[in-house]
Amino acid sequence: MVYIRAKKVKSDQYLYLVKSVWDSKNKTSKQEIVKYLGKASEVIVEDLPIDYRNDSKILSIIAKYNPKDIKNNEVATKKIIEKLYKKLTDGNTQESLKIYQEYIKNQYFVNFFDEILKPVMYKIGEDWVENKISVATEHIASNTAQILVRTIMEQISKKPKKKKILLCVPIGEEHRLGIDVLETYLSSKGFQVYNMGTSIPTESILNFIDDNKPDIIFLSITLKDNLKAGQRLVYKIKEQSKIPILVGGFATQGNTIPKFDAKIISNVRLDQIGQIIRSA
Numbered sequence: 001m002v003y004i005r006a007k008k009v010k011s012d013q014y015l016y017l018v019k020s021v022w023d024s025k026n027k028t029s030k031q032e033i034v035k036y037l038g039k040a041s042e043v044i045v046e047d048l049p050i051d052y053r054n055d056s057k058i059l060s061i062i063a064k065y066n067p068k069d070i071k072n073n074e075v076a077t078k079k080i081i082e083k084l085y086k087k088l089t090d091g092n093t094q095e096s097l098k099i100y101q102e103y104i105k106n107q108y109f110v111n112f113f114d115e116i117l118k119p120v121m122y123k124i125g126e127d128w129v130e131n132k133i134s135v136a137t138e139h140i141a142s143n144t145a146q147i148l149v150r151t152i153m154e155q156i157s158k159k160p161k162k163k164k165i166l167l168c169v170p171i172g173e174e175h176r177l178g179i180d181v182l183e184t185y186l187s188s189k190g191f192q193v194y195n196m197g198t199s200i201p202t203e204s205i206l207n208f209i210d211d212n213k214p215d216i217i218f219l220s221i222t223l224k225d226n227l228k229a230g231q232r233l234v235y236k237i238k239e240q241s242k243i244p245i246l247v248g249g250f251a252t253q254g255n256t257i258p259k260f261d262a263k264i265i266s267n268v269r270l271d272q273i274g275q276i277i278r279s280a
Contacts, residue, residue: 002052004061005031006040013040013065017052040065045075056080057102064107077115084120088141088148089133096148109156109188110270113181121145121177125250145177153184162189163277166214168196168205170229175222178249182218185270202233209241216280219262220249227251227258234262244280 002019015037020029037043043062045053052058059076080103087096103112121142128138165186167179176198183195194214196205209217217237221230234245238261245262252266265276 002034002055002058004037004058006065014038015040015043015062015065017048017058037062042066054079056083060103060107080116081120081123084116085123088120088144089124089137091140091144093144093147093151096144097151100148100152108271109152110185112152113185114269114271117145117149117181122250142175142177146180149177149180149184153180153187156184157187159190162191163215164192164194164212165277166194166196166209166212166217167220168200168217168233169198169220169222170226170233171200171202172229173221173223173226174198176220178220178222179218181270182220182273185273189274202236205233206236206240209237209243213241214243216277217243217245219245219247221247221251222249224251231258231260234260238262246276246280 005016005018006013017034017037018031019034021032023030035049037047043066056076056079063073063076084099100112124138124141127133167182179195183193186193219230221227237245246265247260247262248265252264
């Protein structure tokens with residue numbers, strides 16, 4: 001196994017590419033230096049031996065020490081995206097979870113959703129539309145992604161102590177991955193989250209709002225065909241309450257979005273959600 005080892009000398013870190021070698025005499029493993037890479041903040045992908053320049057784990061570690069090396073970050077991210085795409089479309093939850101666990105060793109978990117999972121799911125959706133993958137494969141990938149997100153949520157959720165947040169979709173919208181990701185993030189920040197899921201009649205959502213009085217409502221719309229249903233739901237909510245409503249999702253991206261009596265949050269990162277909630 002080959003990996004990066006950091007050694008601190010005075011105030012600077014220096015990186016070494018090392019590998020584990022089995023010592024049969026002493027019956028233990030020992031480290032051998034493959035290559036001294038140099039000062040951590042200056043190491044770039046070209047400093048690696050050619051055989052290791054496509055290793056996503058090694059690249060992500062180098063990127064951690066040298067965040068200015070944009071190329072290094074991009075290469076590492078691209079490789080991880082490709083790996084996750086393959087595991088999700090294969091329906092392999094365990095391997096998908098391993099990719100996540102490796103990623104967060106050097107990155108904040110929120111970055112996994114924004115930098116890895118989001119582009120993977122967009123690509124899966126685009127490939128389905130272009131008939132590059134079957135509808136069955138798209139469903140397998142979506143279901144696997146939902147299991148992955150729920151598993152992550154179970155690992156990082158905190159006891160609720162902040163505002164109550166309602167997550168929902170309009171009637172007819174069957175895609176819920178967006179609100180599952182949002183639930184995971186908000187739960188990790190201590191919000192009390194109500195995730196309505198899909199196929200919930202409008203009247204049931206309205207009754208829930210009346211009974212539980214959430215502080216903020218997030219409405220997620222994935223398919224553009226469901227925008228009008230989203231408009232109607234917002235109108236109905238506004239008829240009975242003054243609760244702030246935030247509308248987002250894949251369908252809200254672009255220049256032809258109809259008007260909502262709500263705030264549109266399009267193309268935002270998860271780590272911006274807290275500020276959006278405070279200003280709502």
